[in-house]
Amino acid sequence: MQFTNGKSQNNICTMQNLLTASENGGEVSFHGSVHKIRDMGDFAFIIVRIIDGIFQCVWSQEKTDFDIKDLKEECCAKFKGNIRADKRAPGGFEVELTGIEILSTPNAVMPVSINKGKLNATLDTELNYRPATLRSGILRAKFRIQEGIVRGFRDYLHSQNFTEIHTPKLIANASEGGANVFKMDYFGKKAYLAQSPQFYKQTMVGVYERVFEVGPVFRAEKHSTARHLNEYTSLDFEMGYIDSFEDIMEMETGFLQYTINLLKTDYKSELDFLKVELPNVEQIPCVRFSDVKEMISKEYNRKVKDPNDLEPEEELLIGKYFKEKHNSDFVFVTHYPAKKRPFYAMEDPENTKYTLSFDLLFRGTEITTGGQRIHDYNEQVEKIKAKGLNPDEFESYLMIHKIGMPPHGGIGIGLERLCMRLFNDENVRHNSLFPRDMNRLEP
Amino acid sequence: MQFTNGKSQNNICTMQNLLTASENGGEVSFHGSVHKIRDMGDFAFIIVRIIDGIFQCVWSQEKTDFDIKDLKEECCAKFKGNIRADKRAPGGFEVELTGIEILSTPNAVMPVSINKGKLNATLDTELNYRPATLRSGILRAKFRIQEGIVRGFRDYLHSQNFTEIHTPKLIANASEGGANVFKMDYFGKKAYLAQSPQFYKQTMVGVYERVFEVGPVFRAEKHSTARHLNEYTSLDFEMGYIDSFEDIMEMETGFLQYTINLLKTDYKSELDFLKVELPNVEQIPCVRFSDVKEMISKEYNRKVKDPNDLEPEEELLIGKYFKEKHNSDFVFVTHYPAKKRPFYAMEDPENTKYTLSFDLLFRGTEITTGGQRIHDYNEQVEKIKAKGLNPDEFESYLMIHKIGMPPHGGIGIGLERLCMRLFNDENVRHNSLFPRDMNRLEP
Numbered sequence: 001m002q003f004t005n006g007k008s009q010n011n012i013c014t015m016q017n018l019l020t021a022s023e024n025g026g027e028v029s030f031h032g033s034v035h036k037i038r039d040m041g042d043f044a045f046i047i048v049r050i051i052d053g054i055f056q057c058v059w060s061q062e063k064t065d066f067d068i069k070d071l072k073e074e075c076c077a078k079f080k081g082n083i084r085a086d087k088r089a090p091g092g093f094e095v096e097l098t099g100i101e102i103l104s105t106p107n108a109v110m111p112v113s114i115n116k117g118k119l120n121a122t123l124d125t126e127l128n129y130r131p132a133t134l135r136s137g138i139l140r141a142k143f144r145i146q147e148g149i150v151r152g153f154r155d156y157l158h159s160q161n162f163t164e165i166h167t168p169k170l171i172a173n174a175s176e177g178g179a180n181v182f183k184m185d186y187f188g189k190k191a192y193l194a195q196s197p198q199f200y201k202q203t204m205v206g207v208y209e210r211v212f213e214v215g216p217v218f219r220a221e222k223h224s225t226a227r228h229l230n231e232y233t234s235l236d237f238e239m240g241y242i243d244s245f246e247d248i249m250e251m252e253t254g255f256l257q258y259t260i261n262l263l264k265t266d267y268k269s270e271l272d273f274l275k276v277e278l279p280n281v282e283q284i285p286c287v288r289f290s291d292v293k294e295m296i297s298k299e300y301n302r303k304v305k306d307p308n309d310l311e312p313e314e315e316l317l318i319g320k321y322f323k324e325k326h327n328s329d330f331v332f333v334t335h336y337p338a339k340k341r342p343f344y345a346m347e348d349p350e351n352t353k354y355t356l357s358f359d360l361l362f363r364g365t366e367i368t369t370g371g372q373r374i375h376d377y378n379e380q381v382e383k384i385k386a387k388g389l390n391p392d393e394f395e396s397y398l399m400i401h402k403i404g405m406p407p408h409g410g411i412g413i414g415l416e417r418l419c420m421r422l423f424n425d426e427n428v429r430h431n432s433l434f435p436r437d438m439n440r441l442e443p
Numbered sequence: 444m445q446f447t448n449g450k451s452q453n454n455i456c457t458m459q460n461l462l463t464a465s466e467n468g469g470e471v472s473f474h475g476s477v478h479k480i481r482d483m484g485d486f487a488f489i490i491v492r493i494i495d496g497i498f499q500c501v502w503s504q505e506k507t508d509f510d511i512k513d514l515k516e517e518c519c520a521k522f523k524g525n526i527r528a529d530k531r532a533p534g535g536f537e538v539e540l541t542g543i544e545i546l547s548t549p550n551a552v553m554p555v556s557i558n559k560g561k562l563n564a565t566l567d568t569e570l571n572y573r574p575a576t577l578r579s580g581i582l583r584a585k586f587r588i589q590e591g592i593v594r595g596f597r598d599y600l601h602s603q604n605f606t607e608i609h610t611p612k613l614i615a616n617a618s619e620g621g622a623n624v625f626k627m628d629y630f631g632k633k634a635y636l637a638q639s640p641q642f643y644k645q646t647m648v649g650v651y652e653r654v655f656e657v658g659p660v661f662r663a664e665k666h667s668t669a670r671h672l673n674e675y676t677s678l679d680f681e682m683g684y685i686d687s688f689e690d691i692m693e694m695e696t697g698f699l700q701y702t703i704n705l706l707k708t709d710y711k712s713e714l715d716f717l718k719v720e721l722p723n724v725e726q727i728p729c730v731r732f733s734d735v736k737e738m739i740s741k742e743y744n745r746k747v748k749d750p751n752d753l754e755p756e757e758e759l760l761i762g763k764y765f766k767e768k769h770n771s772d773f774v775f776v777t778h779y780p781a782k783k784r785p786f787y788a789m790e791d792p793e794n795t796k797y798t799l800s801f802d803l804l805f806r807g808t809e810i811t812t813g814g815q816r817i818h819d820y821n822e823q824v825e826k827i828k829a830k831g832l833n834p835d836e837f838e839s840y841l842m843i844h845k846i847g848m849p850p851h852g853g854i855g856i857g858l859e860r861l862c863m864r865l866f867n868d869e870n871v872r873h874n875s876l877f878p879r880d881m882n883r884l885e886p
Contacts, residue, residue, distance in 0.1 A: 003726040170661070
């Protein structure tokens with residue numbers, strides 16, 4: 001009988017392993033893809049892409065019995081060679097190859113060049129050929145940093161006693177009683193794709209007090225803008241026993257602080273490669289919705305068109321204003337009008353035209369919506385009616401208010417939007433591995 | 444201008460905090476739900492449920508100016524009192540209350556009793572009243588352990604140089620060319636819900652070599668069994684540059700070993716509460732599909748009905764056999780017939796009737812399917828045709844084979860099934876927070 005014991009002989013060789021080996025020189029072996037070949041006749045430079053970086057190898061006829069003609073870009077291979085430190089080389093070392101064993105050879109050349117430093121492709125080309133373009137240094141670095149943000153979210157919330165949950169994406173009612181929801185047939189019944197884990201994360205506050213979820217959400221929005229996706233990754237948390245909705249903003253600030261530090265330590269090479277300017281999150285200014293509307297209108301001599309919501313241009317100006325006046329990339333805009341907030345948003349007892357809610361803007365783009373929720377049963381039923389909805393349709397949700405809930409609230413962060421602003425990209429699609437919009441379901 | 448600084452004054456008091464405080468006694472304050480009240484006339488026992496446990500408080504008329512009549516089960520409140528160690532008490536301490544401030548009062552009594560130790564409810568009742576039943580000790584403990592398993596999965600793979608990815612759930616083609624897929628309208632086009640991240644995780648092996656994803660998958664299976672869900676959480680990983688498909692089984696074994704240890708350290712109170720017997724995963728036996736079929740047939744004098752797949756009864760007997768003969772709760776069954784494996788499964792070069800694939804059984808139930816994938820373009824195109832499918836429909840997927848892929852493979856683990864077996868539950872629905880089956884879309 002054969003047994004596994006959890007100890008694979010299949011080891012990974014990382015950039016750090018190679019850098020360490022290069023200090024004393026000697027033989028190394030590694031595997032990877034051939035990122036680029038520069039054939040110089042008697043010898044060739046081979047740029048190899050390994051799990052977490054690229055570096056230069058030198059092939060020469062006299063050092064191997066391998067014919068360079070057999071090697072193509074994007075071949076996967078096992079390599080052997082002698083390593084030496086070289087400060088001029090990317091990665092800080094170079095390998096003189098002594099052996100190459102090809103594992104696989106591609107069937108076609110790359111449809112887009114990915115080994116020229118910059119990715120010279122239109123957005124459509126970048127997305128149409130995602131399997132190829134994601135192999136470029138720039139996109140590898142971006143989505144590694146995206147991983148870091150998600151890690152930061154989880155690790156920070158875990159340290160704050162949050163429990164991770166997994167809630168259903170197939171639901172019986174359009175969560176927020178609204179439009180923009182995908183419908184489908186579910187064994188002869190109607191079902192919807194969840195626009196957010198809202199009702200479920202609130203339910204779980206009754207169970208674990210503090211919960212979070214990272215997962216896909218779906219919005220059937222029929223417009224195609226540079227900052228909307230029809231499927232995106234939402235970072236959600238919800239917490240009970242808050243003293244005010246400011247506790248939620250403090251928790252989000254703590255997450256951002258923790259995550260920026262995590263990126264600095266664990267994703268330094270990616271940040272350096274992309275020359276990312278990390279935002280300052282020591283403190284985040286908070287300003288009321290009605291105040292900031294007025295401030296921006298005065299400062300930029302601009303007429304307010306929509307008194308109940310922030311216009312995209314206003315968001316940009318708010319970003320600019322707070323960067324200039326407070327050197328802050330972030331700003332919390334609080335107390336949104338009740339008209340524009342969903343039925344579960346708690347009204348401000350001091351002025352019920354407004355809610356105890358907020359958006360977080362990052363460099364002029366909304367990346368978070370959050371706030372305190374109604375926890376009292378009668379109050380919630382009344383509010384549903386006042387919004388012209390039927391409480392009977394929310395029976396399942398209202399069970400939580402019936403059986404008792406603490407004061408609570410939470411947020412949802414759009415992961416791709418946060419990344420878009422971090423990298424100063426003009427289109428959010430750059431920050432989804434395989435984006436979905438009205439015209440795009442593939443690859 | 445107001446600022447957040449990431450430092451909330453809203454602190455959590457955990458069971459560990461209270462236990463530590465009880466050593467010296469003194470005043471403590473905490474918040475939580477009233478889990479149970481036993482009114483004894485002059486005094487009352489109040490069981491309070493806090494973020495990570497329950498414990499007993501004592502209320503008496505002379506110590507507070509609070510009228511016990513105002514307190515209901517499932518009230519949320521802030522409490523003050525004097526703590527003292529008490530070894531007989533659950534949690535190891537007791538609090539004599541000096542102050543109670545009610546934050547919210549439920550509108551109705553609990554529809555199911557959750558404070559009697561065991562949850563005396565049928566499966567349907569348990570699921571219909573999920574917002575209530577999840578507050579019971581038993582379900583709180585179970586889903587905390589489920590969180591631990593997911594943490595173990597991520598943390599272990601992170602330590603093994605895997606990168607986390609987020610892939611789309613809305614896709615243009617039924618991934619495996621098969622049935623059991625949910626269809627929907629997507630802006631006038633047909634779309635499907637992903638049955639697995641299969642194609643995307645393979646694509647990402649070309650980018651990061653080792654990747655994983657934790658996310659929902661959807662199966663439109665039209666049967667209702669005790670071990671099927673129509674939406675479940677899949678733990679997927681995929682790794683490149685494998686020497687054989689055994690590397691994948693070693694990686695899964697490593698994950699299980701790491702996770703069992705994590706549960707022992709970080710989820711000890713939940714394991715103790717549920718009296719969970721953790722499986723032994725020092726080593727896992729591996730047996731070929733055809734051999735184990737024969738073994739079981741001989742040992743239990745049983746006729747083989749389906750030569751190409753394991754029958755559920757066979758799985759149970761395999762579980763029994765390996766527990767008895769090898770004291771193992773797990774067994775890898777390898778080399779499944781090509782007939783029953785999808786078109787991307789790599790055939791065994793020694794006998795192409797079989798594939799380089801495996802299932803992992805845990806206590807007689809399949810919890811994982813995995814294997815090596817075809818990485819060569821021509822081989823993959825031929826295999827698609829041989830399965831009676833049209834390669835044109837897989838153009839987007841085949842791009843990865845065209846531009847070059849290393850030898851690779853991976854697995855998908857059904858999270859709820861793994862939990863079901865860990866807790867020896869008879870129905871997988873117990874292990875989904877809000878299960879989805881043919882008849883259930885709510886709550």
